[in-house]
Amino acid sequence: MMSEDIFSRLNKSKFRSSFRLKGKELEYFKFKGIDEILNHARDFINSRLAPADIPNDGKQTPFRNHPVFVAQHATATCCRGCLQKWHGIEKGKELTDEEVDYLIRALDVPRSSI
Template sequence: MTKEEWYKQLFERIGNSKFRSSFHLKQKDIDYINEKGLDTIRQHATATCCRECIRKWHKIQLGRELSQIQQEYLVDVIMTWIQREMERNKD
């Protein structure tokens, strides 16, 4: 499965969760991102909410330290969501 295919399925599944789909960037977040730039935001994005959610949504096993590849993947997922939110709020 390609990255694009996985992300499409991932965001569709998350979008079907009433709880998860309720989260959106606020205007102050958008302003901060616009001020700092996505490269700076990427360096500061650290994780998702907890390891149980990482296991559930991203299929990454509990009880092990995240590898560099897994960390980069999670940051990339977060950045993809932020970029989608930024596009959603363009007007």
């Protein structure tokens, strides 16, 4: 499902490529480490993206205040609309375990942007 093409397209997006960890988010990332941050990501995805029906879709992921939120916007894994547009994951159905794992991998890839 994930391809280099997706990350190439994300890098060409002025909006997506503008997201960088800095300040408190970067300090938090360094303090917690990648494994703990990815555990947080799994929790956020399972609660905010995985359900089939999300009443506030498109607004469920803040832009700041946690490294995962910043990474979700950078990788277009922030809402079901972006998942459909950028990653081809349909809206209106619960995410499978494989799709959740895919999103975790997508969030783990662009660490060179930190």
